[in-house]
Amino acid sequence: MKQKRDLFLCITCLLLALLFSMSKERGAEEAMAARIAPEILRFHVLANSDSTEDQNLKLKVRTLLLNTIYEEMGENASLEETKKYVRTHKDSLEKKAEMYMKNLGYDYPAHMELANTYFPTKTYGDMVFPCGTYEAVRVKIGEGKGRNWWCVLYPPLCFVDSSYAVVPDTSKEILRESLDPSDYLKLSTENPKIHVRLKLVDLLKKQKESKEPISENRK
Structure with missing residues (x-):
């Protein structure tokens, strides 16, 4: 009985330690996001629903809008120029979508706006953006109740081809010049999710090992 109680207390302590570590890590990520967010503009597309058709349509509309924005703005647009473009071309972009x-057979409205949105930790190529609140170009298709798609519109990190795993040097340079050196280093080398996953795996492993001798003693 005492062994069961000790095991329960041990597991409880480990879970509390894990939760504390995750909370602390998330807090650090959100603090970093607050520091870097003023230099970044995200892109967020919400599908009408989770049906296969609506999800595929979401990706098509995403590609259409990204190609239009990048082609019309040019390669050297600044952050403020990108925001201004979205504000002034909002109506025409909505109508185009x-x-x-x-033409594809869907009678959905499209709504575009600049809004502050909470994003989870996300990897783009070889860079990891921490969870937190960022300003984003938010596009809602129809009811906007389906799974969403997001990327970084500025600097350009919107990879339509998911197999493209290298961030352009020009985008890295923009980030390097606009961010604190320590934040840039974390952005380009750390993936917080890995640490949490390893801790969880280690916890489950220890839990399994702790149960084995108890089972043998009861026989």
């Missing part, structure tokens, strides 16, 4: 969807 709606016309595109109508």
Whole structure:
């Protein structure tokens, strides 16, 4: 009985330690996000629903809008120029998306806005952006109740081809010049999720090992 109680207390302590570590790590990520967010503009597309058709449509609309934005702005647009472009071309971009969807047989409205949105930790190529609140170009298709897709619009890190795993040097240079050196280093080399996953695996392993001798003693 005492062994069971000790095991329970041990597991409880480990879980509390894990939760504390995860909370502390998340707090550090969100603090970093608050520091780097003013230099970054995210891109967020919400599908009408989770149906296969609506999810595929979401990706098509995403590609259409990204290609239009990048082609019309040019390669050297600044952060403020990117925001200004979105504000001034909002109506035309919405209409273009709606016309595109109508030609595909969908009568969905498209709504675009600049909004502050909470994003989870996300990897783009060889860079990891921490969870936190960022300003984003938010596109809602129809009801906007389906799974969403996001990327970094500025500096350009929107990879339509998911197999493209290298961040352009020009985008890295923009980040290097605009961010604190220590934040840039963390952004380009750390993946917080890995640490949490390893701790959880280690915990489960210890739990399994702790149960084995108790089972043998009861026989």
